[in-house]
Amino acid sequence: xxxxxxxxxxxxxxxxxxxxxxxxxxxxxxxxxxxxxxxxxxxxxxxxxxxxxxxxxxxxxxxxxxxxxxxxxxxxxxxxxxxxxxxxxxxxxxxxxxxxxxxxxxxxxxxxxxxxxxxxxxxxxxxxxxxxxxxxxxxxxxxxxxxxxxxxxxxxxxxxxxxxxxxxxxxxxxxxxxxxxxxxxxxxxxxxxxxxxxxxxxxxxxxxxxxxxxxxxxxxxxxxxxxxxxxxxxxxxxxxxxxxxxxxxxxxxxxxxxxxxxxxxxxxxxxxxxxxxxxxxxxxxxxxxxxxxxxxxxxxxxxxxxxxxxxxxxxxxxxxxxxxxxxxxxxxxxxxxxxxxxxxxxxxxxxxxxxxxxxxxxxxxxxxxxxxxxxxxxxxxxxxxxxxxxxxxxxxxxxxxxxxxxxxxxxxxxxxxxxxxxxxxxx
Amino acid sequence: xxxxxxxxxxxxxxxxxxxxxxxxxxxxxxxxxxxxxxxxxxxxxxxxxxxxxxxxxxxxxxxxxxxxxxxxxxxxxxxxxxxxxxxxxxxxxxxxxxxxxxxxxxxxxxx
Numbered sequence: 001x002x003x004x005x006x007x008x009x010x011x012x013x014x015x016x017x018x019x020x021x022x023x024x025x026x027x028x029x030x031x032x033x034x035x036x037x038x039x040x041x042x043x044x045x046x047x048x049x050x051x052x053x054x055x056x057x058x059x060x061x062x063x064x065x066x067x068x069x070x071x072x073x074x075x076x077x078x079x080x081x082x083x084x085x086x087x088x089x090x091x092x093x094x095x096x097x098x099x100x101x102x103x104x105x106x107x108x109x110x111x112x113x114x115x116x117x118x119x120x121x122x123x124x125x126x127x128x129x130x131x132x133x134x135x136x137x138x139x140x141x142x143x144x145x146x147x148x149x150x151x152x153x154x155x156x157x158x159x160x161x162x163x164x165x166x167x168x169x170x171x172x173x174x175x176x177x178x179x180x181x182x183x184x185x186x187x188x189x190x191x192x193x194x195x196x197x198x199x200x201x202x203x204x205x206x207x208x209x210x211x212x213x214x215x216x217x218x219x220x221x222x223x224x225x226x227x228x229x230x231x232x233x234x235x236x237x238x239x240x241x242x243x244x245x246x247x248x249x250x251x252x253x254x255x256x257x258x259x260x261x262x263x264x265x266x267x268x269x270x271x272x273x274x275x276x277x278x279x280x281x282x283x284x285x286x287x288x289x290x291x292x293x294x295x296x297x298x299x300x301x302x303x304x305x306x307x308x309x310x311x312x313x314x315x316x317x318x319x320x321x322x323x324x325x326x327x328x329x330x331x332x333x334x335x336x337x338x339x340x341x342x343x344x345x346x347x348x349x350x351x352x353x354x355x356x357x358x359x360x361x362x363x364x365x366x367x368x369x370x371x372x373x374x375x376x377x378x379x380x381x382x383x384x385x386x387x388x389x390x391x392x393x394x395x396x397x398x399x400x401x402x403x404x405x406x407x408x409x410x411x412x413x414x415x416x417x418x419x420x421x422x423x424x425x426x427x
Numbered sequence: 428x429x430x431x432x433x434x435x436x437x438x439x440x441x442x443x444x445x446x447x448x449x450x451x452x453x454x455x456x457x458x459x460x461x462x463x464x465x466x467x468x469x470x471x472x473x474x475x476x477x478x479x480x481x482x483x484x485x486x487x488x489x490x491x492x493x494x495x496x497x498x499x500x501x502x503x504x505x506x507x508x509x510x511x512x513x514x515x516x517x518x519x520x521x522x523x524x525x526x527x528x529x530x531x532x533x534x535x536x537x538x
Contacts, residue, residue: 018466029461050467050470051469073457075456076456076458077457078459082459307466307473308473311466315538335467342472342494344472385471385494385497386497386500392501
């Protein structure tokens with residue numbers, strides 16, 4: 001279907017996920033009048049990722065459009081025409097020649113670029129234990145994956161999820177509420193350990209168990225066993241054998257940086273960019289999940305996997321490419337919904353941060369404030385949107401760490417929302 | 428039948444009509460209405476589908492949840508205590524509520 005093409009564009013974007021699509025959109029709203037070409041290796045129209053492990057997975061396939069895209073489209077069907085953006089789906093980039101400013105696609109086509117943007121996202125880390133290739137052992141990344149998984153979930157009774165990260169637990173809670181017996185196996189001693197405090201992680205462990213999910217922590221998968229080519233159980237390192245007719249692997253992602261690396265760009269936990277989102281080549285940029293960038297106030301280099309990171313990067317880069325760039329300094333925020341529990345996170349926590357608890361986990365409404373060197377660095381809110389909104393405001397006022405101390409937060413009757421009203425944003 | 432009329436900050440009007448129930452946010456995305464972002468996909472998490480509901484429809488809206496009420500404090504454009512809602516929480520054309528038609532004003536900015 002894809003024949004060879006020969007085109008060039010002022011700005012070429014690789015990847016039509018949240019980051020690439022927002023960049024194309026924002027370039028036009030910033031007034032960019034040059035040519036824009038957007039390439040994606042997936043066929044079909046661009047779609048939203050967050051619903052795939054949540055509402056999309058929970059929805060009855062009978063009431064969803066046969067195309068499976070209904071309800072998750074990122075933009076309307078007229079978007080590319082109205083914004084005069086060249087969209088080339090089902091076309092993977094094979095290599096980049098930086099000297100001649102040219103891409104070669106896997107179909108042999110050549111594409112010239114003025115400036116090039118990587119919005120290539122991330123790919124699922126594979127599981128390497130024996131049996132990982134059995135029928136019924138699946139990952140969740142694309143809309144295609146989600147559609148297949150949703151269909152398979154409908155005819156499964158015993159589900160094992162490997163990895164208690166965000167995607168794994170979101171899926172597990174959907175599978176549980178659809179009536180499956182669900183087991184989650186996690187190597188770390190608490191869920192979502194990389195992103196969450198111990199208090200919040202332990203709260204979610206208890207909450208998932210209360211939903212009837214079997215959660216094995218500090219447990220490794222030794223092998224996946226099959227009946228012929230079809231999965232039938234998972235064996236753990238401690239000797240448990242868990243029956244399964246569906247195994248979902250959610251053991252994290254790796255930045256899709258292979259193409260950039262092959263082109264000789266500097267890689268540092270993803271494609272390394274500066275505060276203006278430029279790579280080590282001044283005509284090449286990277287945004288979203290694939291890019292590692294410096295946090296403005298601290299200089300700490302991070303690579304984040306979130307919609308907000310993707311779209312804020314995109315908006316910031318659109319300004320850079322239009323000659324109005326300022327250093328990227330957005331406060332990161334994240335969310336998850338698991339079994340009706342709403343988790344919202346502002347800022348970034350790390351091992352060793354000091355916790356201050358507002359509210360009580362027993363009431364299923366609380367926030368954990370996280371401090372480093374007596375400065376607020378992150379707030380995790382469980383069913384407490386008011387605290388999350390306040391936290392974003394407080395953190396934005398101080399770039400990386402808000403003007404709130406442990407003593408402030410532990411004072412009697414302390415209220416985060418009231419405190420945030422005293423804070424001047426941008427101050 | 429769902430009918431949604433969007434008035435943008437420049438005073439232009441765009442109308443979306445469809446048979447299936449749809450949220451004010453989703454209908455805007457699928458029909459290329461500029462002025463609604465809907466970044467979180469409809470979970471009242473991002474506050475980028477902020478609309479000002481026309482006065483004539485305020486008494487027919489679904490009740491506002493605590494989450495939506497708090498997230499409305501995150502909107503880029505000023506909140507109007509009476510008229511501000513998140514478009515993702517306004518389902519139009521559903522047999523479950525009394526809202527087959529709505530007129531919303533779009534704020535000048537969502538981010």
